[in-house]
Amino acid sequence: MRAFSVLLALRYLRSRWINVVGALGVALAVWALIVVMAVFAGFIGGIRDDVDRSSPALLVTDLPPLQPFALLRPAIEADPDVLACAPRLRQVAEFFRRAGTQLVEHSQAIEFVHEESNFVQLLGIDPVRELQTTRLPECLQRAPICRVLDPEQPLAITDEQEWRGRQKVGLPVPPRLADFRAIWPGLLLSFRRVRYLSGLDAGDPIDVVSAAIGGPGAPPGHAVMPLHKVFAFAGVFDTGHRMYDETTALVPIESLRTMLGQDAGSDDSIDLVTDIAIAVRAGAGLQQVAERLRAAVQQRLPAGSKPCSVLTWEQQNEVFLVAVGIEQGLMKIVLLAVMLIATFLIYATLHMMVMQKVKDLGILSALGGTPGAVGNVFVTCSLVVGGGGCIAGVVLGVLTARYLNPILAVLHIELFPREVYDMPNGVPVRLDPLWIAQVTVGAFVLSLLAAWLPARKAARMDPVEALSYE
Amino acid sequence: MTVPVLAAAAVHKSYWLGRREIPVLRGVDLQVLPGEMVALLGASGAGKSTLLHVLGLLDQPSAGAILYDGQPVHALPVVQRARLRHQHVGFVFQFYHLIPELTALQNVELARMMQCSLFGYLRQRRAVRTAATGLLVQVGLGERLGHRPSELSGGERQRVAIARALLARPRVILADEPTGNLDSATAADVMELMFAINRQHGLAFVLVTHNEAIAQRCHRTIRLRDGAVVS
Numbered sequence: 109m110r111a112f113s114v115l116l117a118l119r120y121l122r123s124r125w126i127n128v129v130g131a132l133g134v135a136l137a138v139w140a141l142i143v144v145m146a147v148f149a150g151f152i153g154g155i156r157d158d159v160d161r162s163s164p165a166l167l168v169t170d171l172p173p174l175q176p177f178a179l180l181r182p183a184i185e186a187d188p189d190v191l192a193c194a195p196r197l198r199q200v201a202e203f204f205r206r207a208g209t210q211l212v213e214h215s216q217a218i219e220f221v222h223e224e225s226n227f228v229q230l231l232g233i234d235p236v237r238e239l240q241t242t243r244l245p246e247c248l249q250r251a252p253i254c255r256v257l258d259p260e261q262p263l264a265i266t267d268e269q270e271w272r273g274r275q276k277v278g279l280p281v282p283p284r285l286a287d288f289r290a291i292w293p294g295l296l297l298s299f300r301r302v303r304y305l306s307g308l309d310a311g312d313p314i315d316v317v318s319a320a321i322g323g324p325g326a327p328p329g330h331a332v333m334p335l336h337k338v339f340a341f342a343g344v345f346d347t348g349h350r351m352y353d354e355t356t357a358l359v360p361i362e363s364l365r366t367m368l369g370q371d372a373g374s375d376d377s378i379d380l381v382t383d384i385a386i387a388v389r390a391g392a393g394l395q396q397v398a399e400r401l402r403a404a405v406q407q408r409l410p411a412g413s414k415p416c417s418v419l420t421w422e423q424q425n426e427v428f429l430v431a432v433g434i435e436q437g438l439m440k441i442v443l444l445a446v447m448l449i450a451t452f453l454i455y456a457t458l459h460m461m462v463m464q465k466v467k468d469l470g471i472l473s474a475l476g477g478t479p480g481a482v483g484n485v486f487v488t489c490s491l492v493v494g495g496g497g498c499i500a501g502v503v504l505g506v507l508t509a510r511y512l513n514p515i516l517a518v519l520h521i522e523l524f525p526r527e528v529y530d531m532p533n534g535v536p537v538r539l540d541p542l543w544i545a546q547v548t549v550g551a552f553v554l555s556l557l558a559a560w561l562p563a564r565k566a567a568r569m570d571p572v573e574a575l576s577y578e
Numbered sequence: 579m580t581v582p583v584l585a586a587a588a589v590h591k592s593y594w595l596g597r598r599e600i601p602v603l604r605g606v607d608l609q610v611l612p613g614e615m616v617a618l619l620g621a622s623g624a625g626k627s628t629l630l631h632v633l634g635l636l637d638q639p640s641a642g643a644i645l646y647d648g649q650p651v652h653a654l655p656v657v658q659r660a661r662l663r664h665q666h667v668g669f670v671f672q673f674y675h676l677i678p679e680l681t682a683l684q685n686v687e688l689a690r691m692m693q694c695s696l697f698g699y700l701r702q703r704r705a706v707r708t709a710a711t712g713l714l715v716q717v718g719l720g721e722r723l724g725h726r727p728s729e730l731s732g733g734e735r736q737r738v739a740i741a742r743a744l745l746a747r748p749r750v751i752l753a754d755e756p757t758g759n760l761d762s763a764t765a766a767d768v769m770e771l772m773f774a775i776n777r778q779h780g781l782a783f784v785l786v787t788h789n790e791a792i793a794q795r796c797h798r799t800i801r802l803r804d805g806a807v808v809s
Contacts, residue, residue, distance in 0.1 A: 111699030112691035119679040471675045474636060476664020476692040476746070478657045571636045575675065 109488070110481040112472065117488035120461060127489070130457050131497035133450030134551055138501025139508065141443045141547045142539075146509035147523070148436050149543070150536030155432055158348035163421040164194070164241045164385035166398055168405055170417040175409070176378035183404040184384060189392035190401070192240035196383040197232035197364050201318035201335075203357065205305060206277040228357045230316065232364030235263055241385040247345040248296075263294035263360045265340045269311030273340055277313055293363035294342030298353035302344050312341045316359075320368055337367040351428060386418075394420045451554040454493055458486050458562035469566055470574030483567030487559040494555025498548055506544070509537050581648045582609040583749045583782050584633060584667070589642035591628055591805075602628045604805040605642070610750060613780040615773070617793035620802035626786045627754055629802065633784065634667045634752045635659045647749075664693050668743030670753040674735040676727040682738045683723040686710040689745040706745075713741040717771055733764035740771060750782040751775075758788070769795075 121127050168184070177195040184193045203226055238244050248262055270290035274281045282288050295314055302308055318335045339359060347353055361381075362372050370377040388397050398418040405416055422429060462469075472482050508515065513534035516523060523535050591603040602625045610616050620626045631637040633644060635651065644652040646666050651659065668689075669675075676685045690706045691699050699706070714723055717737040727735055736756055743751050753772065757765035769792055776783055785796060793799045801808045 109696050110691065111694045111696045112688055114696050115684075115691060116677070116679075116688070119677075119684075123679050467675065468677050471677065472692070473660070474634065474663070474669045474671075474675070475689050475742070476660050478660040480657075481660075481692070572631050575636075575671070 109484060110477070112477065113481050113484035114488050116468075116472075117485050117492060120465070120485070121489055121492055124457075124461065126460075127454075127457055127493045130450065130454040130493045131500070133453045134447070134494050134497025134555070135501035135504065137443065137447040137450045138498050138547055138551055139505040140446060141440075142502065142505030142544060143508045143512070144439060144443060145436075145543055146505075146537045146539050147512070147535055148439060149538040149540055152432055152436060153538050154348075154536045156429070158350075159352075159425045159429065160421055161243045161246060162347035162349040162352040163424045165388040165394060165421055166386040166401065167196075167419045167421075167424050168384040168386065168401065168416060169382070169419060170414065171382060171405075172409060172413045172416075174378065175381055177381045177384070178379055180381070180384060180405055180408055183408045184386060184401060187397065187400055187404065189389045189397045191387040191389055192237065193387070194237035194241045194385045195232075195234055195361055195379065195381040196238075196385055197230075197361050197368075197380055198382045199230045199232070199318055199320075199364060199368065201228055201230045201316045201357075202226040203228050203339075204315040204317065205308070206313055206315065227355075228316075229355045230318070230364055231356050231358050232361035233263075233358055234361050235261060238385065241387040244345075247347045248343070262296060262345075263342055263358065265290050265292055265294045265311055265342055269309075270340055271311070273309070273311030273313055276309070276311075279313075290340075292338055292340035293360045295339035296343050296345050296358040297341065298356065299344040299346050300350070300353050308341055310341055310343060314339045314341055316367070318367070333369065335367050337363065339363070349425075447551065447554060450497070451494075451558045454490055454555060454558040455561065457493075458490055458559060459565075461489065462486060462562045462566050465566075466569065466574050466577040469569045470571045470577070473569075473571030474575065479567035482569070483563035486563040486566055487556065490555045490559030490562075491552070494551055494558065498551035498555075501551070502544060502548060506539060509539050512537050580611050582645070583612045583614075583647060584608075584610040584784070585645040585648070586629070586633060586639075587643045587645065589629070589632055589639045589644065591625070591632055591637070592640050602805050603632065603639070606802070606805070606807055608633075608800065608807065610782050610784060612749065612782055613776070614798065615776050615783040615785065615796045617796035617799045618784055618786045618802060619788070619790070619793050619799060624802040625805040626802055630752050630754050630784065630786055634669055635663045661693055664689075664746055666749050668746065668748040668751045670736070670739050670743050670751060670756045672755040672758040674727070674732070674739045674759075676735055676738055676742075678727050681724050681726055682714060682719060682730065682734075683707070683710055685727070685738055686714060686742045686745050689742045692746070710741070710745055713744050714738070717741045731764070732760050733768055736760065736768050737771065740768070740775070744775065744779070744781075748781070750784060752784050754786045755788070756785070757792075765789075 168180070171180075181193060184190055235244070244262070267288055267290045268285055270292055271281055271285050271288045273292075292313065295316075297305075316337050316339055320333050320335055321331070345353075345358060365372065365377070365380050368380065370380045372379075386401070388394060398420055402416060402418040405418070406413070409416065469482055472485075473479075516535065586606050586608040589603050589606045589608075590601070592599050592601045594600070606625075606629055608616075608629075618626050618629070628637065632639050632652075635644065639652055642652075643650045646662060651662055654662070677688065680688065687706055687710045690702075690710075694702075711720075711723060714720060714737075717740055719734060719737055719741070722730060722734060727738070730738065740751075740756075751772075756772070757768050760768060772783065772785070773795065775781060783796075785792070787793055
């Protein structure tokens with residue numbers, strides 16, 4: 109870079125405040141790119157934490173019907189990278205709450221179909237094993253309304269709870285608590301659903317109704333068997349993953365098996381599973397482990413079975429995570445458009461400057477400036493404007509992101525309404541140094557691009573014509 | 579025999595207006611010896627300015643050669659021509675052509691920034707400032723270093739332009755009607771300054787002028803008519 113290119117560029121800029129507009133445009137775009145993406149990254153980070161909390165590292169699924177856990181467990185536990193595995197049983201059901209001796213059906217406003225309808229995905233778990241594969245204790249701790257008595261036995265109901273629950277709905281109970289033994293299995297709902305079930309106490313009965321193909325005596329596939337079982341409300345959980353929380357009720361897996369006709373007491377029953385949750389040693393490659401397990405499990409399945417799947421926690425929530433990712437991508441595009449507009453602003457200003465400075469360009473040539481060095485005057489202008497805007501944007505953006513919550517508090521702005529988003533610690537913000545570096549480099553590159561045409565115009569100017577330009 | 583510091587050999591220059599060729603220079607031969615002051619006379623449109631531009635490598639001849647110290651230079655690559663223009667010649671224009679954003683001192687200093695890298699320049703900035711100040715004092719503008727061109731009179735501007743042309747220590751000054759835009763008293767002052775510089779620095783001058791009196795004081799007069807030297 110020749111000395112005159114830089115010094116003249118600085119002089120030109122000093123007498124043209126219009127360039128501040130370009131710098132402000134870049135600063136604004138950079139600021140927005142940093143702040144919005146920091147909030148998005150924090151938001152997505154939170155969502156991924158929530159999803160991670162509700163999902164095991166790996167999940168064996170798409171198993172053929174009527175698979176026993178005992179058959180598959182050895183194949184899974186034989187893998188050196190598997191820490192623990194837990195059986196899971198899924199069954200779609202409808203639940204009803206008793207008011208007095210009557211069942212209550214909730215109003216089904218379409219927009220609250222998850223929370224207020226009676227549909228529920230029953231997830232049968234073995235609490236002891238489940239504790240080893242997912243962050244279940246955390247989910248129980250997070251629930252704000254009421255806590256389960258014993259995190260080790262989250263699905264257990266005390267005699268007193270069930271005794272009071274039975275009394276509450278008018279079921280016959282022995283007069284003395286000491287004579288009563290609890291028999292209802294426990295059921296955990298997320299606090300999101302419980303808020304619509306006012307006055308629900310631990311021990312209150314919940315009637316669960318479902319159906320299954322097959323039944324006593326009928327050959328499989330030839331009859332629909334209605335299923336009914338009474339559970340007792342045992343407490344609430346909260347993974348933070350809204351979709352999961354709104355649809356899922358956790359119950360003991362043995363009770364769900366009993367409901368489906370596989371009572372542990374009978375001789376020909378099996379320890380039925382639909383999925384198997386797996387915890388994997390830290391540092392193991394999830395994809396490789398998943399591939400190994402899939403092969404191992406498939407071997408144990410009856411010949412001719414459809415291929416089963418082993419999904420990583422990200423694959424288990426793929427649609428959801430992809431949707432969030434697309435949102436982030438769209439936001440990036442919008443903000444990059446802002447950046448492009450700022451670049452056009454710089455381009456327009458530079459173009460104007462070249463046209464104003466035609467005579468100067470001739471003078472510079474006459475004094476011995478090479479065409480490249482003459483063009484560099486405008487490249488320098490653009491770099492100073494773009495770079496200045498970029499640095500200002502980065503500083504402001506990082507500060508804004510860092511102190512976003514206090515700033516929002518002072519301005520009384522609620523970025524994410526409390527009714528919709530559950531953010532006890534304010535708006536989550538995650539600054540990614542790599543992203544900041546990318547934005548900075550991008551701003552500089554765009555500034556260079558903005559300077560390209562004006563600089564070329566300046567460099568190609570015929571000095572004789574330029575000197576006689578009026 | 580002394581090698582001419584600047585020479586033109588059979589220089590032709592034409593412009594194209596659509597498909598019509600307009601010849602401006604038709605075989606100009608010219609030699610300027612070191613320290614020589616040559617006046618270039620001719621009517622408007624005779625090709626004086628074009629010749630000056632071609633001599634200063636701002637424009638390329640259609641045919642013929644330009645020689646600096648006996649070396650042909652007109653066909654060199656653009657970057658080398660720019661360097662030679664910087665080292666070998668200094669321009670003084672009728673309309674001064676100063677950069678309006680810069681002060682008188684900065685306009686003169688600019689001449690030393692043209693071929694220096696930024697850091698190279700910053701290292702010798704004090705020396706350049708001293709030299710530029712010295713030249714401005716020499717042309718009588720010691721009190722006006724910090725003034726912008728818009729705050730200077732025509733004569734003062736032309737003095738700044740002369741100081742600028744001198745800073746890079748060229749061998750030849752190409753002056754295109756340097757007094758054409760000045761009143762006669764100021765013009766006389768500026769001319770005196772140029773003659774003084776010619777004597778003190780031993781610089782060669784090619785001076786385009788209409789003024790016969792000025793031409794008389796030069797060492798040699800060349801008349802240009804319809805793009806050719808007539809005497």
